[in-house]
Amino acid sequence: MKKLNALLLSSTCFAVLLAAPAMAQDAQQDTSSASTADTQDSGAIVVTGSRITRPNAAAASPITSVTSEAIRAQAAVNIEEVLNRIPSVAPDSQQNYQDSDGRQRIKLRNLGFERTLILVDGKRLGTMNGLDANMIPTALVSRVDVLTGGASAVYGSDAVAGVVNFILDNNFEGIQANANYNFYAHDNKPGLVSQVAKNYGFAQPAQGLSTDGGRVDLSLTAGKKFFDDRMHVSAYVDYRKANLVPYGARETSGCQLVEGTKDGPLSCSISSYTGYGYVSPQSGPNAGNAYLNNPNGTRTFVPYSSALAANPYDGYSFQRKNERWNAGGFASFKISDAAEVYANAMWFRDKSANVYPARVYSSTAYADGPYQVRCNNPYMSAAQATAICGTAAGTSTFVPIELRYRMTSVPDLEDRYTNEGLRITGGVRGEFAKGWSYDVGGVYARNQMDTSWAGPLYARVNNALNVVNNNGTISCVNDVANGCVPFDPFSANSATNNTALYNYLIAGTYGTSTTTNTLYNGIATIQGDLGTYGIKSPWADEGVAIAFGAEYREDQLKSHADAIWRESVSDDADRYLAQHVWEGNVELQVPIAQHKAFADLLQVNGAYRLSKYSSNPDTFSTWKAEAIWAPVEDITFRASINRAQRAPTVVESFQGSNTSYGRITTAYNDICAPTVVSTSIDPVTGRPVNVYGAPTASREACRATGLADNLYGSATLLCPTDVGCTYRAGGFTVDPETAYTKTFGVVLKPRFLPGLVVSADRFLIDLNQSIGYNDYAYFSQGCQQTADPFFCSMFVRNADGTLSSNPTTNPTTGFIRQGTTNYYKSKSHGWDFQGQYALPLGGNIGRLDFDFAGTLTTLAGAQDASFLAERNCVGYYGGAGCGQFIAKWTHNLRGTYTTPDQFFSMSLNWRHLGPLTRTSNSGEASLGADASTVRKTFYRIDAYDYFDLSLNFRVEKSFSFRIAANNILDKTPPVMPNSYDIGLSRANTISARYDSLGRQIAFSTTVNF
Template sequence: MLRTKTMLLAGVCVSTVMAAPALAQGQSNPSGAPIAPEGATSQARGVSDSNDAGSIVVTGSRITRPNATAAAPITSVTSEAIRAQAAVNVEDVLNRVPQIAPDSQQNYQDSDGRQRIKLRNLGFERTLVLVDGKRLGSMNGEDVNMIPTTLLKRIDVLTGGASAVYGSDAIAGVVNFVMDDDFQGIRIDGNYNFYAHKNSPGLVSQVASQYGFAQPARGDTADGGRSDLTLTVGKKLLDDRFHISAYVDYRKIQYVPLSARETSGCNLTQTVKDGPLGCSTTMYTATGYVSPQAGPNAGAGFINNPDGSRGFVPYSDALADNYYSTISFQRADERWNAGSFASFKISDAAELYSNVMWFRDKSQNYFPARILSSANYTNGVYSVGCNNPYLSASQAQAICGAAAGTATTVPVDLRYRLTGVRDQEDRYLNNGLRISSGVRGEFAKGWRYDVGGVYARNRQEYAWARPSIDRINNALNSVSTNGTISCVNDTANGCVPLDPFSAYSSTNNQALFDYILNGTYGHQITVNKLYDVLATVQGDLGTYGIKSPWAEQGVAVALTGEYRRDSLQSFVDQNWIALAGGSNQSLAQHAWEGGLEVQAPIIEHRPYAELLQVNGAYRASKYSSNPDTFSTWKAEALWAPVRDITFRASINRAQRAPTVVEAFQGKNIGYGRITNTYNDICAPSIVGTTVDPRTGQQSNVYGAPAASAAACAATGLAANLYGSPTLLCPTDVGCTYRSGGFTVNPETAYTKTFGVVLRPRFLPGLSVSVDRFMIDLNDSIGYNDTSYFSNGCAATGSAFFCDMFVRNPDGTLYSDPASNPGTGFIRQGTTNYYKSKSYGWDLQGQYTLRLRELGRLDFDFSGSLTTLAGGQDSPILPRYNCAGYYGGSCGQLIPKWTHSLRTTYTTRDQLFSASFNWRHLSSMTNVSNSNDPALGGTADTARSSYYRIPSYDYFDLALGIHFKKGYSIQIAANNLFDRKPPLVPNSYGYSLSYANTFPQRYDSLGRQIAISATTRF
């Protein structure tokens, strides 16, 4: 501990000499509009992002005008807050915004390396991501980590439906990345951070010691280095009419295995409620597992004696291994980002602009190097000669019996973990290109236009392998010649003999692992493309006298037309097909959209109405995947009775069309068998069995069908067949299902927000907002299996459920799937189902306290209270609320309350700054202890151990100095006090991580130290 404190004190001392300023603004913006630059008037709460210095761009609107104020709450993360956090990835920044459900692709074991955003935990498909007001890319292929943190002016997070302004996908809201596209000069930004964590034995170490699993050394450790270097250049020419800038960003992240932390020294399991904790174990050990499949010991499991004596001992957990020790806690990653911005103002009527962004990201996920069990292969077994030169006499006797020492071959099952070699990799190579360009300008007094588009292409190559069973058998087929053991076959390809009959025999045998693995990688390549053409015309009708007689500003309008085409192509090679099946795919859909937006000030600067304004928008959309046209709209109102207080309210009807993948899943038709114990709801139900005392033959006892006669009639069943035994599914093959064949309709959300913004004149520098949000999502797009429709029909008789039964003329539900039957099945697949809801409160506040000669203090608060997160999955199921719960159907939803409070001190000359941030997460409870049957919480499921995660508080510190000559340096410590994450047994079922915690939500690797510097010429 002393060493850790010494490191921190040294860092603080150094930082007083070398640091970059964390300036006044923090994370949130209670005004609802982008944060004002210093010196801006209180009315102009925004940042000018257009050529007209008086126009304010507010996320959530296509209209730019002076004194713009948003009617919906917007949280803004400024460049200063990003710098204070010392973030390398945009992912790190977003995970601290209370309105965003945290995600951590760096820490997921099953991650594909791409970072997407989930507002209100409603799924990334329902969050629209923009760069400077235009789409980042295809919903299925985007990766926000392609955006360099050093070039961000701010990130605007609009939580609430915005489909009427931006189109589909904005059910939960919009995240808009506002870039610094006006940079001049040369700037170099460097950032290096690492984890400085103190490992100390704890609960996991105690449990793991029972298995003999190695644990990390006690004491201070430094690992997980992440480096980021960015070069930015920019220049204005031709009397500042032509501007061009470019950047190159390189970042590298080091691999950290699960075994590097005492909290993840093994994967904790609790197989019985409130039972003892254990560790996940594996038979893949460095001593080697052998199981004869024939002969006197067929089916027995042996371990090679760890003493190396070439004898077998019975397998037991005491000889098992820790399978997850080398799996990534932080995955290795290497990324290049590059891009450019250019604009050329020909005249006020025409300005050409463009933005190009490119990235290449390579990451790996590691798994132990293994000789896999033959059960992993569909065709073939391992064969060993009874005269194998590696077999001892006792081993040959155990495997072969009387055939020991002969040339007879016998089947065996083998499991072996190769140590001292490179672990097996899952490889991800993601690259993408985004080009945005267009022309904008004024074409008449009070009228502006912007015609442009986006082309985005994202390509992912995913490769994984399984050692070749044929090559393993070649390596097993060995012979000894004058004491030298070699392969009998495949020597031309470098066959290396395999010795599975001695402990640790394959240690450091890289050549063997290369031989059995080379050429076996299967590749899947997925290419997502987006073509988006957008035209906007906006006008200030006040120029022509069209305004309220009580307002100074006129009515403003914006007309929008848009065409989008989204496509996905997927290619697999023969190795992939052999490993996982599948085939090539080519999917596409397009949309035409048109919209109108209006802002109408009604009263301005009058008694009891400093501002009264109404806004509205309407958009019509036509998707090629749906025969119908659908529409979205919004209505908003702002009322400021005095300058100090503003009331705001909005209602949005937002609709999301299915993604190209969801549309394909809905329409693509496939058949199969229902292999469980499904029984037609209109057939007699099996209530028991009887046994004939004379013959001993067992017979079923039947009762009434599960569904009523009326419900069965709704499935198309003739009345005379109700309850007939002929409807029973055949016991040998079961009934038939058909997936797909649906037209997936848009889902609809009604988002309502209302709140108040306070800016009291008697306390200059204070701004506070409180907003209530209510999102009701109907006709959610999702996957439903046969039981969803079958149980729903039996319970309600509703056509929504019962129409999914497509019976044969004789009423049965079974047919030959291979014949593409037109009848005789029950449907399942991706379609619209029922309701999701997200309700809560957003609270934001900012206060600047000026200390005269001493400088100033800035306080920045952003909090979110979730009162409802759940919904109702069908009319027959109860409503549920997951706020504050995890597990079961709730997964890893957000806590009820989260907040961030950043306090920044800046000297008057802005030379020195110190920023202290407090992050809070409220407690969470397992659904088993919710006492809510809708969540699965009953008296029987209630636990007395590991059912609650306490509230968590993290503290971050950033210190820095800015030198007048354009040089700055900063040191920061995130999770300053190195608080350990909560322990959760069976964590993979909750968080898709074997780390015994929620790495998406908690700082699971410990304290992070960051040093960054900026040089500008």
């Protein structure tokens, strides 16, 4: 009942800031016409940036908007593609990312998705950990507003980087069908990758023009008004499907390029999982030797070599195949001016997969040890039996063996992801007194993700290996009742087209883990125009406006897994995490002067919010202060400062508070223990003898870890060879992080150039006590290098100084801490530039419209501690500290010509991405660069320019047809080795930033009935 009551609490209202179709920057613009339309149609004014719904509200913070016209010109199939073109949004490409789970989240200012709040019509889309922005149908988007900078005081504590507000056409009347089909038309030309891959005999795509990657987006929308337009009902259904494009379909990804040393020779990643079969005895005279079955088909072994290796990634997904259904509806009924009831629902179901070749895995993938094979296995030749078993050849003795096999001409294995979500909003709004209105409502959002992985079970492989020859018929000894199929690992290509073996090893092995994120959100807002009661400045036409709000949110995460997942992946799958927050806020708009000399508009705004999270003992506050001054209507100055605070998400909170222990499995040595400088063999015992030197850390640093001086360099500090040292994660409270966001800008709207609006805004975002995950190595290395308590206090030693413990008997000491915690600062500084110009050409020629948005980033990075240098990653890529690929300058410029009768329009868009330099060549010590890191090859990505063309034909009022070409020049993406270390892509490029698949052609139509 508590959740139901909370759900019935209020909702947000917003006022329209945009007069320009692609830009919301005019701080003086009169939006009353747009506002009136919204009010008449739906009873609600939709604005981004304030809960006060004053129609002529002015934008004190920079807002970028993308309109439905621009989305249609782009022929976007999903929201992901729309967002990637906005300069303030960090590019992301979940559909071109092999390891994706299919969900799209948004990162503003490169500050992480946890710091960007996503709204639909002013209300939260869902939980921060579980949302998928691609559930929003592109055909129903009226515009997308991006408000960058802190907005916590208005929207909630997690709007640190800003908000993205999707304004939907939820007031549609009639019936409308939209169809969009697009595909890639790319010219494959031999290049660097194909040259290297040729040396390995890897198959490459055919040269010349290829078409692939077809995607379809079909939607149907219907709406109707009743009872003298007091009631409105509309609904939509949307279907999307995308075909697989494998890595092997592009010459730039024919193999994964590897550069072993700086400026060294290039090679391809190779795999021992081949159709020939990999065999390695684990006992006997040839133990550890690696063989392949002879490719000539004889049952003999040849030594394993790269010349016979396979391409491990040729079938990986460059574009992931997926299928999605979206559906929803909107309803409202205006009982009177005092009460309008509204409800909206959105549902989606998305299925996608990451594909990879079917394989018989190495036994090292399991915890059960090597496979076992009989020395009289009927598939082995005498020579093979001798190589594997030695003198036991021909007997029934079992010996350990290592096997790897790539199964060809059978279905690929898939990592399957099914995402399903439901979002319901509802409430009541209206006027309850002169000048006063209210909105009480809430959001229920539930997103469920099923993750299914498969692979041969260890027991089934051993069953298939344990075979005997019965009168010429080879059959399994065990598991016959369940259809065991004999496996022949001792001849080349024995698993090719072997569907019976594939079915036995793979069928029924898909284990599933289910994670469900649920949001209960109730909001109540009361706003008033105090000017109704004469409370206003003597120099202003409008009075003081005020809004009060109260909000409750509960965020839940539940997860569980089936028996197969627990057996083959992890038995630690059950989770129930939850936290809730109570918040209250107040917001003011105070016009001081309007239409006066030297003050066409002078206004100040402010907001304050208190938040109390169940996961934190403290109550914390956020606030904003804004000022707008237009000395004349042609020019407006604006400034704002926001103090935004973000509490940890439910997952971060759990990671911080839940205590878990583990062993450091890598070769780790206590920084205060002696180091091994040499090793020799004792001639008597035959055992290795180590010669030790000084510790890697100074005595001062070790003292800061709590170590007594007399134990410095003692051999007793060495991590035990059998279990290693211990780390502990969690066991503490993660405090909220705090961001101070300042913006200063100017908007020009010269009367002598009607239709021109330009703006420039400086943004400064400084994030303190940044929440993040750091492992034990981060603290260990930091302590060694700085001796500062910030790092060294993470060492919690036993009384004897050691770092190894059994948490069951000693949970309080003997470990290094790691996990989610607060550290020092993250920063993002720069400039936003926007412009719009509507140019009538006169007579019967038509008109030209220009829209421009550009961002100059001057600082993007972090400072891990006050005594460490600040990292600035702008213009750099690669390296441990710069993974966001932030160009100094990016922009979009769209020009559109429209005929006077609007029968035809042509739109050309220019996307510019600034150059990037590898951190190794930055010359910045804070980025790990010095003279030894300078590279001569693969150290720079030149600026990239993409051009997109769209043609629209409005055949008649009810029918329009569009043709679009994105990346019309088919520009090839930059190629770099070791791309996974740079951009988590094995396709030799940064898939999220560049058009990796080439030219895209689209055909779309809209039909109104």
